[in-house]
Amino acid sequence: MQVEGxxxxxxxxxxxGLDVQDxxxxxxxxxxxxxxxxxPDTPRRSGDLAxxxxxxxxxxxxxxRAGRKAVPYAAAIHWGxxxxxxxxxxxxxNAAQRTQNTWTGTYLAALETIxxxxxxxxxx
Numbered sequence: 001m002q003v004e005g006x007x008x009x010x011x012x013x014x015x016x017g018l019d020v021q022d023x024x025x026x027x028x029x030x031x032x033x034x035x036x037x038x039x040p041d042t043p044r045r046s047g048d049l050a051x052x053x054x055x056x057x058x059x060x061x062x063x064x065r066a067g068r069k070a071v072p073y074a075a076a077i078h079w080g081x082x083x084x085x086x087x088x089x090x091x092x093x094n095a096a097q098r099t100q101n102t103w104t105g106t107y108l109a110a111l112e113t114i115x116x117x118x119x120x121x122x123x124x
Contacts (some may be wrong), residue, residue, distance in 0.1 A: 007060075026110030028057025030103040035064045038095035042066075043077055053092075062103070064092050 035055040042050040052071045056063045067074025080088030096103075 027062040030062035031055030
C-alpha cells in the first residue's frame with residue numbers, strides 16, 4: 001500500500017523546520033495495527049512464523065516483517081513459490097486490506113496534527 005503525496009509532505013515538513021518523527025510514529029502505529037490483525041491468520045505449524053512478525057515504522061513506510069534467519073520461508077509462505085509447489089497465503093497483505101479503514105484514520109489524525117503545526121509556522 002502506498003500513500004500518495006507522502007514524499008511531498010516530508011519535503012514540506014523539512015522546509016517548515018518540523019521533524020518527520022510524527023510521520024514515523026504514525027507509520028509504526030499503522031504497522032502495529034496490521035500486524036495485530038494478521039497474527040491470528042498467520043499459517044502455523046511450529047508457531048515460529050507467527051512469532052517472527054515484527055511491525056516497524058520509518059519516515060517513509062509502515063512495515064510488517066515476517067521471518068528471519070531461523071524462519072527463512074516466510075516470503076515463500078506469504079507470496080507463494082511455484083517452484084516449491086507452495087500456494088500463496090498473503091495473510092499480512094490481507095490484514096492490511098481488512099484494516100484499511102482503521103489505519104487510514106491513524107494517518108489522517110497524524111496528518112491533521114502535522115498540518116496544524118505547518119499552519120502555525122510563519123512563512124518567510
